[in-house]
Amino acid sequence: MSENVYLPQLARIVHIKDEVPGARAIKTFRVEFMNGGGFDHEPGQCAMISVFGKGESMISIASAPTITDYKQFSIMRSGRVTTAIHDMKVGDVIGVRGPYGNKFPVSDWKGRNLVFIGGGCGLAPIWPVIQTAVANRMDFDKITVFYGGRTSRDIMYAAELEKLRGQADVHLSIDSPEEGWEGYCGFVPANVMDKPQRPDNAIAITCGPPIMIKFVISNLREMGFADEQIYTTIENKMKCGIGKCGRCNVGTDYVCVKGPVYSWAQLKSLPQEY
Amino acid sequence: MQDAAAAKHDAQEFEPKVVAFLCKWCSSAGSDLAGVSRLKYPANAVPIQVMCSGSVSPIYILSAFNKGADGVLVSGCHPGDCHYLKGNYYARRRIFLVQKLLQFIGVEPDRFRMSWVSAAEGVKYAEVITDFVNDLKALGPQTKLKAKR
Amino acid sequence: MEAILKRNRLGQWITELQERAEIYAPDFVEDTWEFAKVGRGATVELNHSNTVRPAKRFVFPQREVLYRFRIENSQSPKLTDTEPKVESTVVFGVRPCDGRAMVRNDRVFTCGFSDPYYQARHDNVVFVGLACNAPPSQNCFCVSVGGSPHSEDGLDVLMTELDGRYHVKALTDKGSDIVRSAGDLFQDVKAADMDDVGNAHAIALEYSQRSISSMEAVAAALRRNFDSPIWDKLARACIGCGACTYLCPSCHCFDINDEVTNKSPLTGARVRTWDNCQFPDFTMHSSGHNPREDTGARLRQRICHKLLYFVETHNMQQCTGCGRCITHCPVGIDIVKIANVMEEGVWQ
Amino acid sequence: MIPVEDIRARAKDLLQSGKVRAVLGYRRSTAGLLAEPAFMTTADETAALVLDPTCVGNLALYLVNEKKRMKHARQSDKRPLGIVAKGCDSRAITVLLQENHIRRDEVIVLGVSCETGGMIDTRKLNKALRGKGATSAHFEGEGGVRVSYVGGGTILPGKDVLADRCLECAKSYPLDADFFFGEKVDERPYGPRFAAVSAIAEKGSEERSAFWDAHFERCIRCYACRAVCPMCYCDECVVDSTNFIVGPTTSADEKADRVRWINRSATPSENAMYHMVRAMHLAGRCIDCGECERVCPVNIPLRLLNTMLEREALEMFQYTPGIDAEQPSLISSFRDGDPNDFVR
């Protein structure tokens, strides 16, 4: 067979990092393709991760596009497949096919201010964008990152975020006060409201739980961001990832192909089915 | 052609796969006794111990067939002797219905068995298994519910 | 390429084709018409009304093994590709609505990423259509959605029954091939035959069908009424079964699951099966969030996908008017009625 | 013969007086001969209510569905639902009561007797009419059904066109109704109960096996049979391998640990498993409304599986489903004298 789009490439887990503990734990898996496989990706794109015998899940590629010798996925334990992958150990092999979906149009944003707003697991999809922006730091003006978790233990990429501080304004938050916490206490949208961002020449990129996105967007609109200046991703249920299985269909779009990255302007024109 | 088919069904060649659901208190103990008495019976049946025959849901039985069992045995305490008093009475009613249903869709009735084996009936357990396996050998492989994947 | 086949030669044609292909034709099974494999020497009548299950299963079977896996050791899984080794297949008696559906399916499975399973099957199947001469079934409405009882779209051959004979028109290379291979069975088409064909087709168009007045207006109305409470009302009786979509010749949604055959070593297959937007969990996220929570939203999706979204992306309805979803809906949900209600805006 | 006006009047009265939040009944359908469910919320709508041999569906299903809808919509209208119920439908209501799925004060049953009639089986009708699509059907005379079709009409004997379930009906009128229409007829001019299942049961086991293999082979697992069954009210069915019940509190483990008893593939073995499990789960609960069989697009005679168990329940355990909301369920009861011979 020439090109079977359904057949994953095999990739070995080479490193596992516990990001967040608890019932909805998040782990970051670093995988290396076997037999010389692999693919390039753009920030925002995803891949289908297979655990054989359990199934497949669509997961954002969390590593920067510039990194070619491995890919990283930050996966929240949520159900059948994600639990199975959480149960795996270094050396185990998974299947990966991709890259799927569109990308954040980072190259269009040259010279602008970037405001990243993430919550919970939602940092993963925008992380490669942050990485890309930071890698080309000179191309952008101000870079601001808002990120929040429920508690300090729910903050993923904690060390990386610390490192980021040199290159960007990083504002972390947790939902309610904790001893020793120096950042903001409260929800992410409130944190954003607390530190208003100037809308002119800015692009806001947000990702997180639907309810958070909803409030973030309304706050951004209040600050004067135009619909075209706001970007987010949507996570409709997906099975094939290549625009066939019909599951992620919203209006005319198959999110796995036309999405998952949307500007708020685009998203508004779609039926509210995500 | 016919001979080949016959040969395939030859009792020598075909080793039926059997799942035996044994209640912990009577039948499992009975099968232990068979062991202690060094009785011999065919190795086709893999026991699964359950607390009570009453806990054997019909879906267990069907699933065993689906996974490729050629025969399924459910064994519990004699009526009146259930460790939990009435579990085996419920089992009996349920399993009667399962058996009727299997029969109705054309699964040979001998593929499915229920027996009462008390903790003292090691001999009976050995007999039940031997007898069952012989029946199954004559029937050949079970295909109707076995998943072909 | 056109030719005439005597009615009594049909059997012979099929017999000859059986040398190199598996032949399917409608058969009356359990009071329903089904495409069934034609045994050697069996007679094929082609006097069927439409089959209950559409012809899509020849290119998109309900179950397709995508590949098999075997894992002796979690560090070295083995995958075995299972692109279908498809026997050449000729399907007789495909109604034009099913043919037109094939065009829609092609759009889905071959645009963007090409689906190798679909492709492999499609490459090896020849759809021999049969024009509808007889009065339509009670829920047919192909004309309203741009089709016709003798549409050629998506077919490889179209046969039209004439008095004692068939007019056979090959529409693709695959089609020409099966006609040419049995060339001596056929006669040339005469002008009179063409007249008869013309007549037959004209008469078929005369029969009254159910109708939707304006598809553009319907599309516009659907766009307009996305948030209307009418959907809840229309779907109140819907029981969320899969009859409408599984039987639809152009529904293509599927699910992918792993089927395990053995635990140790772990062996099994990744399998795709039909799925259906009317099932409650179809869009349910792992978090429990469900973008289409109720039957209203799901019915809206089905209708809008067919009559609006597909039109916007592919410039054609994804419905070819076969009427199966109406006839087989246990509770009388009716796409034609819904379309008309939408357009006319008459609902309480 | 029940004058439909009486039912309309009653439905109207219930709606007008605000005693019910809606009345479930039947009305004509655009999709074909069979009447479709009508959800009447205003008195005006009752004018469209019909009652004739095309009112095949079992509306008890919607008592279940409406409950889910209400919960979903977080509606608080606590008024009961009126429902037109035939004998079989009312048995379904009784089982729902027995299983605490609904409360008696949540429904107002407008019971209708089928008297000596019943409901039409469109397959039989099509056969009898040799493909002429019927446009309407009414009872006329002794056990006759007047059928009209485009360009004509005829009277057919009921036993030729009535559904098997009606020919074998256990009780053709509701035992538990708030309003009752028609006459209670116990002697019906048709065959014995369980005739269809007996015919199959009498076949040899090989033949029976082949019969079911052929049927299971054809099932497409559209689940119309399950979806239409008022007794199949579980949010999540054990045969589903996907998640139906996921809420904010559903843990990852719970999702990961769902047992895949049956695969989604519509292969003969999985189909057989599905039907076997379903039949077992309906043992003592199926009240023979025949809906599952009616809605099956590929005409699998599902009713046989259920009536076979119904017959066993009656003969071996003297159990009849749907007659007493207080009795314990078939499988949650036993008697010392239950059959024991089959145990070896």
Add this chain to the structure above:
Amino acid sequence: MTRRAGVFVCHCGTNIAATVDVKRVAAELARDAGVVFSNDYVYMCSDPGQQSVIDAIREHNLDSVVISCCSPNLHEKTFREASSQGGLNPFQCEIANIREQCAWVHKDRDEATTKAVKITRSAVERARRNQPLTPIGLPVTRKVMVIGGGIAGIQSALDLANAGLDVVLVEKQPTIGGHMIQLSETFPTLDCSQCILSPKMVEVSKHPKITLMTSSEVTSVSGFVGNFKIKVHTKAQYVDPDKCKLCDDCTAVCPVVVPNEYDVGLNDRRAIFIPFAQAIPASYYLDPESCLGLNPVVCGKCANVCEADAIDYDAKPKDSEIDVGAIVVATGFDLYAKDKMAEYGGGKYPDVLDGIQFERMCSASGPTGGQVLRPSDHEEPKTVVFVQCSGSRDPAQHCVYCSKICCMYTAKHATLYKHHVPNGRAYVFYIDIRSGGKGYEEFVQRAMERDGVIYLRGRVSKIYQSKGKLKVLGVDTLAGKNVEIDADMVVLAQAMVPSKGTTEVAKALKIGRDKDGFLAEAHPKLRPVESVTGGIFLTGAAQAPKDIPETVCQASAAASKVIALLSKPELEHSPVVARVRESHCTGCEMCVDVCPFEAITLVEGKAHVNEVLCEGCGTCVGTCVRAAIDVKNVTQLQVFEMLEACMGGE
């Protein structure tokens, strides 16, 4: 699910290794996903064997353990303990039985090994999904309620109280004593029933640990073993037992005369009376049913004469709630109603008596002062016919079972009759004589031989009155002829049936009854004094017909069970119990119906398992069609995975 399972395959010397290739088992398991350690050893249960488990758990960080060895009945405990020493929860250790169920019963090495692999693999699947569990601990109330104050209840109460437990004895009647206090003499020794019972009754009333509640009934119970909450309803006490001086003045003035139930109608009493001289509490009792009005205006005579001022017409009934840790049910029996024996003229002819009536007649404190006299004319009966099995062993019309004691008391009655009327003729109709018991057979023989009681084998078909005599028609099957006896008196040995109070109490306590209505024991052989509900015990004739020695045995047995139960400060209950998935439960109550231990109730429309009552039998699991209930560590998922493991293999 655990990820690091360890497998230990035992050779059991050669017991296993001779038939099963243990090395192969260990090697095959080592390849399975999730198994990180797999080894074999000659004797796993030996100290070094156990140590190897402990070491491996620590060394390889195992999170579950399977020992492939002998029956779990033998060493499950051993290995679970070893596992917990290694730091695992004991429930994360499972046993795969490859000895009794494999090595010892098969010959072919290859087949046996394959099967051993499957058994082990399915145990691994199970173990990997076992939850760590800890036994459920529950505090106990060290107080016991004994319901029923017959000999059974009295004995239990005394035993319990003497063991230092607080006891509440609840009796429905105004006095304790039950049926035994009505008996005259008792077989086989013919000692006076009242003489042996009265001291015990007094002891009850004096015992500091016993609270006596007469005229009281249990209305409902909540809670569970160790922690019951019981509601008791006490009827109004119009006579204060503490004040009553037993002077009898009140009786003397009471104008009401009604039949005396203690003498089964052979005698009369007043509306205020003392049931019998030895009544405990020792007090007169005002029967509100027959009293003219509890209203001084209507009568008020007794209160007027009572110098102790013990009578209070305004007394109110009382409801109390009592916390106890265990319950002993001793609610006894009734006689099968005489008038149900129409064929024998029961209830129709005054001279057809039942056993208790005859006992009363023979009793020195009875209505006739111990003389045998016909009720109709107070003449001494010259011919008395005793009918055994009256109502017993008669599946067609009456009770199916044997009442067990009638043979004996009939022999006693006939003997007593002969002692009172030596020249009278005593006939006994019997089907067979069941005289199992120490000294019982001798007792019957004595009745026949020494006292000349005439035993006729056969049933009585009819009794009717004719010319002042009771005509008894019967057959003598030994002689093969019909017999007809003109009797002066007939005594029917009526069947024993569960008392009305027993039926009521079973309902209140929600404990099961058997097909005859007697209280159902947890196991007919092994747990005869326990009810199915944990913490509720059964004793006496409420559980089955029995005589006094047996009753006393059982009463003491029940007491000792309670003492054992309450001896610990906390009760331990197996944590292997059912758990409901509320999202899936529809509240259909089928599980509630089937649970043999009444462990499930509906709470807000969902099944709720009382873990303390649940025994983990899984009957509910087999019943619930919605898969909404599972037993921990024997879940449906585990069974599914085990099935897969059993069926797999190439």
